[in-house]
Amino acid sequence: MPSDAHCHPFDLAHKKADAEAMRLALNLSVAASSWNEDEFIYHEALAEQAVKTGGPPIALCFGVHPQLPSSEPGAVQFSLNALYRFAAGGKLAAIGEIGFDLFDEAYKATETIQERLFKEQIGLARQYNLPVVLHVRKAMDKVFSYLRELTALPAVVFHSYAGTYEEALALRKRGVAAYFSFGSPIMLNHRKAMRACALLPQEVLLFETDAPYQSQRGKPFSDYGDLCQVVKWAARLRSEAGTIAHTEQELHATNDENFSRVYFHTSV
């Protein structure tokens, strides 16, 4: 079954009422990201339903998003408290999305808080032996300053990877169990992401929709149906670069396998 390595089912359901029906029709497993309890409770209900019915599974992810100190400062402590509870309750497949967003001045103003939250959350991931899902904008140097901590984690997923091919290889070489997830930016002329997606070994690749937040050109939001488009583009980029594993079929298979390994600790 196909897999979406990073998305927001609760937020998508508010834009598209039949999103869940679409997911089931596609037989799509997803890693569902949330930062507040309402989202998490919705995702948890979907996950329980999947177990009951044998439907495509949901990997529950929760983390204090790096934009939160800027967008909703009052919610940060609530989000962090909820994370501690969910992690202690054994509910999580991963902690995330967490990381650094230094994209503009408003986000940069919260850099110190982002740093404190990141440290605390990767410490928690270590404590519970959980993977992390990273949101990193204009901050790869920050990530490299945490190499020692990151090598201790079972997996580190770079959601919507925007670093270079060389940085990705360097992370693996330094012992980080890093995975690089690609979404619609590879269809939107994001050169670094396109090159990394074209050249990286298949063992570290993942694909995502980030639904509803990464729309293709001309569409108001992304949805689950975009996953196949992303994989199709990745196949084209890899084929043009002459990279091994470049058919859509191969990329879906490798994506599913990496998804299961990262979020469910199993191979398909």
Ligand SMILES: [Zn+2]
């Ligand atoms: Zn996201």
